[in-house]
Amino acid sequence: MTASEGLALLLLLAGSGFYFAGTVGLLRFPDAFCRLHALTKADNLGLCLICAGLAVLSADWRIASVLFLIWLLGLLAATVSAHLIARQARQAGADNIDPPEAS
Amino acid sequence: MLGIVLDLVIIASLIALAIQVVSGASLFRGIIHFIVMGLTLALAWARLGAPDLAMAEAAIGAGVTGALMMVAYRRLVEITPDHNPSRTGSRSRLALPIAVGAGGLVGLLGLGATLSDPEPGLAGLAVLEALQDEALGNPITGVLLLYRGLDTLLEIAVLLTAFLAAVAVTRREDLDYSITTRDPHTPLVGALLAIIVPLTVLVSVHLLKAGSHDPGGAFQAGAVLAACGVLLVLTSRVSASSQSRPLIGLGIVAGLISFSLIGLAAMLRGEPPMALPGMWAVYFIETAMMLSIALTLVLLFAGTESLRRNQHG
Numbered sequence: 001m002t003a004s005e006g007l008a009l010l011l012l013l014a015g016s017g018f019y020f021a022g023t024v025g026l027l028r029f030p031d032a033f034c035r036l037h038a039l040t041k042a043d044n045l046g047l048c049l050i051c052a053g054l055a056v057l058s059a060d061w062r063i064a065s066v067l068f069l070i071w072l073l074g075l076l077a078a079t080v081s082a083h084l085i086a087r088q089a090r091q092a093g094a095d096n097i098d099p100p101e102a103s
Numbered sequence: 104m105l106g107i108v109l110d111l112v113i114i115a116s117l118i119a120l121a122i123q124v125v126s127g128a129s130l131f132r133g134i135i136h137f138i139v140m141g142l143t144l145a146l147a148w149a150r151l152g153a154p155d156l157a158m159a160e161a162a163i164g165a166g167v168t169g170a171l172m173m174v175a176y177r178r179l180v181e182i183t184p185d186h187n188p189s190r191t192g193s194r195s196r197l198a199l200p201i202a203v204g205a206g207g208l209v210g211l212l213g214l215g216a217t218l219s220d221p222e223p224g225l226a227g228l229a230v231l232e233a234l235q236d237e238a239l240g241n242p243i244t245g246v247l248l249l250y251r252g253l254d255t256l257l258e259i260a261v262l263l264t265a266f267l268a269a270v271a272v273t274r275r276e277d278l279d280y281s282i283t284t285r286d287p288h289t290p291l292v293g294a295l296l297a298i299i300v301p302l303t304v305l306v307s308v309h310l311l312k313a314g315s316h317d318p319g320g321a322f323q324a325g326a327v328l329a330a331c332g333v334l335l336v337l338t339s340r341v342s343a344s345s346q347s348r349p350l351i352g353l354g355i356v357a358g359l360i361s362f363s364l365i366g367l368a369a370m371l372r373g374e375p376p377m378a379l380p381g382m383w384a385v386y387f388i389e390t391a392m393m394l395s396i397a398l399t400l401v402l403l404f405a406g407t408e409s410l411r412r413n414q415h416g
Contacts, residue, residue, distance in 0.1 A: 073302075080295040087289070 008057040015049030018042045032089040040082045047074045106150075113147050130179075134172045141165025154318040155243045158310075162326035167400050170333050174404055244314045244385075252366060252377035259358045259392060266355065266399045270408045292338050303331035311393050315382075321358075321389040325396025332401030336410075344411035351398065351409050358395030362388050 001009075025038025051071045055064035120140040124133050145161035148154075230246060247255050307324040314320035335341045365388060369378040379385060402408065 076295060076298060080291050083289070083291050 004056055004059065008053045011049050011053030011056060015046045015053060018046030018049060022046060033086060036082045036086055040078050044075055044078055047071055110150060113143060113150060117143050117147065130176060134169070134176055137172065138165050138169035141169065155320065155323070158318060158323045159326070162323055162330070167326050167329050167333070167404075170330075171400075171404055174406070178406070243318075244320050244389075247320070252362075252379070255392075256359070256362050256366065256377070259362065259395060262396065262399050263355065263359055266403055269403055269406070273406050296334070296338060296340065299334065300331055303327055303334075307331075307393065307397075311389055314389060315385065321392035322396060324389075325393040326400070328393060328397035329400035329404075332397060333404050336401065336405050339413055341405075341410045341412050343405045343407040344409045345407065346411065347409050351402075354394050354398045355402070356395065358388070358392035361391040 019042070022039050022042030025042065026035050029035045029038055048071055051067040055067045058064065058067075117140065120136050120143060123136040124140055141160060141164040144164065145157045148157035148160055307327040310319035310324040310327060311321060312319075314324070332341075336343075365379065365384050366377040369380070370376050372380075379388070402410065
């Protein structure tokens with residue numbers, strides 16, 4: 001394993017760890033705001049680390065810049081959707097954000 | 104070794120997700136599991152080396168169909184608020200035999216495919232050889248348009264039929280604007296649209312153009328464009344309208360009409376039907392199909408036969 005492969009593996013593992021933490025938070029945290037908090041922060045960093053790992057692995061500036069763009073788009077979508085969900089939750093009262101049968 | 108483990112994980116999760124989709128405790132969970140299954144299926148196609156199918160599955164199977172199911176669920180909850188959408192009915196007695204039969208059939212086919220001689224399909228080789236002479240570098244697009252033209256045409260016709268059926272059964276009074284976000288004019292939404300809308304148009308045109316030599320094509324491009332339309336409906340930039348517009352009607356049938364006319368025109372020249380006269384026809388048909396697919400999917404999502412633009416301050 002070369003040094004760059006080792007670095008990529010490290011980044012990918014760290015990214016998966018953040019995704020895992022974010023998902024656990026999404027499933028375990030009590031209300032909508034805490035869940036959004038866990039999801040947006042951890043997953044954005046996870047995506048960043050995974051994109052960085054793949055960019056290192058590809059060793060190609062073109063692919064790396066596309067991956068960077070993907071990360072930016074992910075950030076944008078996650079930010080706005082989390083913002084809208086949080087607004088909705090605040091207006092509705094945080095308890096009503098869940099569909100009624102999801103426990 | 105690692106590849107086989109990955110494949111087995113994908114297969115196992117596909118089966119588990121499929122069971123969850125049909126036997127989930129509630130409709131909502133079934134929909135979520137269906138979307139996740141679509142994404143996993145896209146992974147499976149990618150592992151099989153079929154990026155065209157992976158993209159189509161992720162964009163149409165998981166993305167647009169997921170959005171359609173979510174909006175249908177939302178309407179179901181709005182129209183019948185006291186109806187509990189969770190499934191309480193007991194399972195049919197036929198469920199188990201059908202499941203076992205279907206599983207056995209798939210297993211038998213798979214076993215037959217792996218046990219038979221791995222002789223390369225002669226038709227496939229002949230097609231690939233013939234496609235070398237064409238200007239189409241992507242064999243998928245080549246087969247879809249040059250050899251399976253009728254199939255592709257019928258797929259467009261099926262989409263049109265689904266749209267007509269949906270329009271026919273939709274009650275006008277059920278079409279409120281409840282599917283939009285509650286306050287669609289927060290600054291962040293405008294900023295998102297200002298970036299995403301031009302970008303999706305760019306990506307779909309790129310997918311369409313790339314479809315002639317790389318993974319891509321009318322269906323994938325249409326799905327991306329439809330996602331943009333769904334976003335515009337959700338943020339109430341455009342909304343359902345009952346006033347019919349000739350331009351929208353033309354857009355819906357553009358793919359079917361241009362494909363059939365160009366295909367039938369071949370007969371006038373004495374060629375077999377659906378023979379395309381050249382690369383310009385391929386691009387023309389693909390563009391028309393992309394517009395039709397995108398427009399039909401957005402209209403299915405909005406639940407109407409027409410759309411209108413909303414003025415907002």
